Amino acid sequence: MLDLISIEYIKLKNNSSFWIILVFYMLISFYVVGKADSLPAGSDVFANPLQFPMIWLTSTYCASFLVLFPSILIILNIGNEFKYKTAKQHVIDGLSKTTFILSKFISVCLIATIITIYVILLSLFLGWQSGGEIQDFFGEQFSFITGFYIQLIGVLSFAFLIAILFKRTGISIVVFVGYYFIEVILYYLVFKDSPIRDYLPLEVFNSLTFSPIKDNLDSFSGLSIPEFKLSLNWFSAAIGAIYIAICLSLSILIFNRRDV
């Protein structure tokens, strides 16, 4: 296990596109979260979205908008294994196909963990700057960090599955972005009047972070929640976890059935 983590670490550490995309994501999310208090509707409901405990909603919500960046990172990371034929070499060297997929899933967890830790630090910094009460640090709203972490792993798992399925980076990115549009069509047209629409995968993941702005709540949150909730919807989190398990199982199944 430790060996597998260090293998993934060697691959990521020396990969310049990993650092470029990660730093880019961090800078943009810092900028976006930092500007949240200048949103027009911001003062409408809450005094300041950057103060504790609201900062946990603000930061996770804003950061989750930028999830495309780490998703591309995962697609590149998996695509490399096929491009350099190292997926094949790892199996030849003695990894079972299942272990290979699990070792790659470590990358998903590593990237999600790095980003989540960054978002926590970012929130602490911005919250502290806005002069929030120290005792509100880890209030009920901190649960949105858990939601954000599940959402990240979820969306990345989905990108992971697509990358395993299509092997080539370019095609995988197109399919991944294309699915966003497909889900919008499914949500607003196909399942318009059906409760199914709240259980579509990206919808479930999106519902794990909320906008701190009340007016936007209905249009952005997944499960139509009649009024603002100040803690994570654990039911959505459980469904998200199920989707993650499905993505991982499908990846293992597909990779095992295929000649690499």
Place this chain on the structure above:
Amino acid sequence: MDTILKIDSLTKKYPSLFAVSQLSLSIDKGSVFGLLGPNGSGKTTTLGIILGVASATSGNFSWFGKKNSSSDRKKIGALLETPNFYSYLSAKSNLKISAKIKGIDLKDIDRVAEIVNLKDRLNDKFKTYSLGMKQRLAIASALLGNPEVLVLDEPTNGLDPQGIAEIRTVIQNISKMGVTIILASHALDEVEKVCSHVCVIKKGKSLIQGSVSDVLVGENLIEVACSEIEKLKEITTKFSGFKALKEENHYLLVTLKDSSSSIEFSKYLITNNIIISHFVKRTKSLEEFFLETTKDA
């Protein structure tokens, strides 16, 4: 003798063809086994199956005489088709990754780099390597942890003569260390020079297999010449042990039946008053044999 690998009626079917068809073979410990065949004959597919990256349509194989598991492959060093490394990583990092997968001490990296003569370039990125160096790095990676078996697929493919010579020296040195080597190649001289056993395959089928010397002396060939070639031809065809005859530039190439010897033939010619100017018992070169067998298969 211990059997390292046993393959039993292995078949791999693609929608339009059989890449491997009913292939059976057995490889003993310590041998250098050549899998010889033209391009597209199913060598790489066979190796891919025994190395766990491709699945067989039917048939079995077993390493080290027991049930297969992926951890067996940690005792096998393999180079399949092309060297597969991350181009943006240094050679050393690439070897680290392989060593960690196989569960081998990282100290072994220096030893294998020494064997393939890459010690001075270990910290350079893989993408800066020449083709020959890439190939040598792949062999170094295969040698990590002193594997019992080395599987090499076309290890000299695309190399210049010097590179080919270097790789061959490496292979011969490794084989002296008692490592079993399975070598797939389309280059006959390579198999002839390096291997102790050979299996010739074409279109996924095994045409012949055995020790290289058995396969080589399988036929009884004699070069013979004299001043009167026409008379020699006529007399030779009447010899009881005669099988076939081919006229070369300055001599006749006579194939005798297995039962008769060159001494009998020479005696027969003398009693028929043929004065011989040239008489050589010849082993058939593997190349001739190879072209012949694969042609009509």
